[in-house]
Amino acid sequence: MPRNARALPFILALAMATPAAAQDGGLPDWVEQDPFSNEEDDPLGIDRSDQLERVSPTTVEEEAHAPIPVQRGEVLHAIAGVRETGHEVDVWLGHGMAxxxxxxxxxxxxxxxxxLRYRLAVPDGAxxxxxxxxxxxxxxxxxxEEGAVEEGGAPAVGAYDEALRGRSARFGAPVAQAAxxxxxxxxxxxxxxxPIRPTPRDARAEPSLTLTARWVVSAPVRGGRVRWTLPARGRDNRIAPSVLRVRSDTLSHGAIDGIDAVERPVERAAWEPAEVTARMDGxxxxxxxxxxxxxxGARCARLRVVAAPxxxxxxxxVLLLDASPSTAGSARGRIAPAVAALLSTLPSRSRLRVVAFAARAEPILPSPTPPTDVPLMRIARALEGEMGSATRFEAAWDTVSPWVRESSDPLILVIGDGGLTTGAGARRALLEARRSGADVAFLNVADRPSTPGLRGAAETADVMVVDAGVEADRAARGHGMEALEERIRALLAPVVEPRLTxxxxxxxVALGRLRAGEERVWEGVAAGPVRVLGVRAAAPPAPLARALADR
Structure with a gap:
């Protein structure tokens, strides 16, 4: 008998049995009477034990999902679909801070x-x-959080995670943590x-999440200018370019990479650093x-004294060039550009004499020479000579002391890698140079900071030390001399307050010498009255008040 013919009585029984089964809430009779239930090729796969009448569909919350992988870019860590659509940077400069x-x-x-997790690049000290x-x-x-960072840059578990697991973050305002x-x-x-919730498809909808971070970094006046660099965030195709503005109540010509950023914002790609500059006028x-x-819980104070350029x-x-073997690294190739920056900064009526020195000294230009006539190639070749393995200031002083005594308003400027062979001879020579009426300054163009030996000897003899490795490297690479010239201008500026307290x-508290176009700052706990140059401590102006209090 054909299979279709065998099914005909079953279909007729199905039509008659279904209403009765629906009335008593049990399995329909057609399930009981299914002639295929015991067959291996049962098309319905239903038997008496399935209890289909008791089955209800699962809710969305009950659905089980495999963990969604997090995409970890250089900046943004989040699941696919999350991206940054805007990144605005407002820089306020004033009172020696940004x-x-x-x-x-x-x-x-x-x-x-x-x-989401986001790596926000900031300068050192921010x-x-x-x-x-x-x-x-x-x-x-x-x-x-202060210092609560796990390996890989993720802040440690704490109040943030507790809030995230609670109902407030799931159904109310979002939560955030930073370290x-x-x-x-x-x-x-x-x-x-x-949480960052799915964004409605309406193009006019608000962003799903907005983060606002305010941070503070020192931005001192040097050579009459403020100059610091906002580091690149990184290469990440899910983050937005930066849109930067610069504002200030006390400085002018706010700019990003030399482009005016006061009248209109300047856009920079996320992988590009941005140099922030402003000028002190009058x-x-x-x-x-x-x-x-x-x-x-205590009372603190911040004192600042600034002199107009x-x-x-x-x-x-009297220019002393360090030719010791230690300068053969990063410093050697930066000494000549530093000399060029010095020459471009000096007035034409200045006069220079040049000596290369290490364990011994060799004059390069023994006669007073105008800045425009100083031969840079000759200076560069002289630095390759063999003069011993030490950096002895006393050796150079023996050579240049007669020049200093016959000079008018002399300045002894040492350009090198921030090192000095210390000892009684060096300290004695530095003190003699100062007593002869000369100013003495060291310009370090190496990557490393000046050595403690040099710092200690300089403090004893009241000598100025400037670390300018970053600026010198930039000049040596052909990326501009302006930053290095500003650091050199600080060495040449006249002293307006010799003993600032x-x-x-x-x-x-001694604040040191104050030169034109420079500033001196003191911060710390101050329980009693605070005063500098007759000015008493008061409440800071906004937005500096919020920044100082919050940090």
Whole structure:
């Protein structure tokens, strides 16, 4: 009998049995009467034990999903679909500091709520002052951890994770946490934030998440200018380019990489560093300020004295070039560009004499020479000579002391790698040079900082030391002399306050010599009255007040 014919009675029984089965809530009779139930090729796969009448569909919350992989870029760590759509940077310069506010906007095309981690590159010495996270549901102040960073840059588990597991983060405003970090790429602030919800497809919809981080870094006046670099964030195809603005109440010509950033913002790719500059124009010859802020339950103060820039005056320069073997590294190729920067800074009526020295000294230009007539090639060749393996200032002093005594307003400038063979001879020679009426200064063009031996000897003899390795390297690579010239201008500037002091409670604190176009700063706990140059401590202006208090 054909199979289709055998099925005909079953279909008729199905039509008659279904209503009855529906009334008693049990299995339909057609299941009981299915002639194929015991066959291996049962097309329905249903038997008496399946209890289909009791089965209900699962909800979305009950669905089980495999963990969604996190895509880890150089900057952004999040699941696929999360990306940064805007990155605004507002730089405020004033009072020797930079207050930087970065706003990061994120959207998500993913189906589920997600968490993100973001590496925010900052300069060395920057401190996070404030963190805020916002979504369409509201805003919340973020948690700032100090040093609580696990391996890989993720802030340690703490209050953030507890809040994230709670109902407030799931159904209300988002939560965020940040902590400082340092890795092979440099200094950074790692930020965690969640949840970032799926963004509506409406193009006019608000971002799913907005992070605002405000951090503070020192931005001193040197040579009459402020200059510092905002580091590159990194190469990550899910982050937005930077849009930067520069504002200041006390400085002019705010710029990014030499482009005016006051009138209109400047855009930079995320993998490009941005050099922030501004200029100090005029103002009082010497200006002092003293601010009081609360710090960790105590009373702290910040004192700052700044002098207006003045033109470099003509001087008799005795230039000592370090030719010791230690300069054969990074410093050797930067000495000649440093000399070129010096020559371009000096007035035409200045006069130079040049000596190369190590364990012994050899004159290169023994006669007073105008800056325009100094032969740079001859100087570069002289640095390759063999003069011993030490850096003995006393050897150079024996050669140049007669020149110094016959000079007018002499300056002895040593350009090298920040090293000095210390001892009684070096200290005695430095003191004799100072007593002869000469200013003495050291310009370090190496990557390393000046050695403690040089710093100690310089402090004893009241000698100025400037580390300018970064600026010298930039000049040696042909990327501009301006930054190096500013550091050299600080060495040539006239002294306007030879012994600057401040009164902190019952103590008198020495701030050192103040030169034109430079500043001196003191920060610390101050329980008693605070005063510098007759100025008493007061509350700082906004936005400096918020930055100092938060950090």
């Amino acid at each position: 207050v930087v506010e970065e706003r990061m906007r994120f959207t998500s095309s993913a189906r589920y709520r997600a968490e 401190s996070l002052a404030h963190l805020e996270v916002c979504s369409p549901e509201g805003c919340r102040e973020g948690l700032i 400082p970090s340092e890795d092979d790429a440099g200094h950074a602030i790692w930020v965690r934030a969640a 103002g009082p010859a010497v200006q002092a300020e003293a601010f009081r802020v609360a710090c960790a 003045q033109p470099v005056r003509p001087r008799d320069i 401040a009164r902190i409670g019952r103590r008198t």
